[in-house]
Amino acid sequence: AQSVTQPDIHITVSEGASLELRCNYSYGATPYLFWYVQSPGQGLQLLLKYFSGDTLVQGIKGFEAEFKRSQSSFNLRKPSVHWSDAAEYFCAVGAGGGADGLTFGKGTHLIIQP
Amino acid sequence: DAGVIQSPRHEVTEMGQEVTLRCKPISGHNSLFWYRQTMMRGLELLIYFNNNVPIDDSGMPEDRFSAKMPNASFSTLKIQPSEPRDSAVYFCASSARGGYGYTFGSGTRLTVV
Numbered sequence: 001a002q003s004v005t006q007p008d009i010h011i012t013v014s015e016g017a018s019l020e021l022r023c024n025y026s027y028g029a030t031p032y033l034f035w036y037v038q039s040p041g042q043g044l045q046l047l048l049k050y051f052s053g054d055t056l057v058q059g060i061k062g063f064e065a066e067f068k069r070s071q072s073s074f075n076l077r078k079p080s081v082h083w084s085d086a087a088e089y090f091c092a093v094g095a096g097g098g099a100d101g102l103t104f105g106k107g108t109h110l111i112i113q114p
Numbered sequence: 115d116a117g118v119i120q121s122p123r124h125e126v127t128e129m130g131q132e133v134t135l136r137c138k139p140i141s142g143h144n145s146l147f148w149y150r151q152t153m154m155r156g157l158e159l160l161i162y163f164n165n166n167v168p169i170d171d172s173g174m175p176e177d178r179f180s181a182k183m184p185n186a187s188f189s190t191l192k193i194q195p196s197e198p199r200d201s202a203v204y205f206c207a208s209s210a211r212g213g214y215g216y217t218f219g220s221g222t223r224l225t226v227v
Binding site: 034036041042043044045046049090099100101102103104105106107 | 118145147156157159162164169170173205207209211215216217218219220221
C-alpha cells in the first residue's frame with residue numbers, strides 16, 4: 001500500500017529565509033508525486049507535480065521540489081519565503097497521475113515570522 | 115472556468131438528520147473524487163468516479179454514506195443518518211482523464227450536533 005510521511009507537523013521560518021518541507025513516500029512502482037497548498041478555509045491548490053524526467057521540478061509561487069528515488073523523498077523548497085506563504089502544505093502520491101485517487105500526508109503547517 | 119463548485123459551504127445539522135453535499139466538477143473533467151478532512155485522520159479518499167461510474171468506494175466509512183453521479187456535471191454525497199463523528203470538511207475534486215493533479219473545490223464544512 002502506498003503511504004506518505006511528512007515528518008514535520010509545524011515549521012516556523014522567518015520572512016525572507018529559505019524553506020524546505022520534507023516528504024517521504026512508500027510506493028511499489030514509479031510514483032506520481034504532488035505538492036498541494038491549503039490556505040485557511042480554502043481548498044487545496046496544486047503547487048507542482050512529478051511524473052518522470054528531470055528530478056527537479058518547478059511549480060507555481062516560486063516553489064520547487066526534488067525527487068530522490070534512493071531516499072524515497074520529494075522535498076519542497078523555496079529560496080525566500082513571503083508572509084503570504086503561511087499555509088498548510090500537503091505531499092501526495094498516486095498511481096497513474098492520481099487517476100485512482102491520491103494518498104496524502106498529514107500536512108505541514110508553515111508559520112512565517114516577520 | 116468557475117472551478118469545482120461545492121455547496122453548501124457550511125452545514126450545521128442535528129444528529130440523525132440526512133445531509134446532502136453537492137459538487138459540480140469542471141466541465142470536461144471525467145474523474146470526480148470525494149475526500150474527507152479531519153484533524154485526526156487528515157485527508158481520506160471516500161469514493162471516486164470515472165465517467166460517472168463509481169470505481170472505488172472502499173473509503174466510504176459506513177453504509178450511512180452514499181454517493182451518486184447522475185451525470186457528468188453533478189455529484190452528491192449523502193449521509194443518512196448523520197452522527198457527530200461525521201463532522202469534518204468534505205472536499206470534491208475533479209480531474210481530466212489520467213489524473214495528473216486534481217482541482218479541488220472549496221469544501222463543505224459539516225458540523226453535526
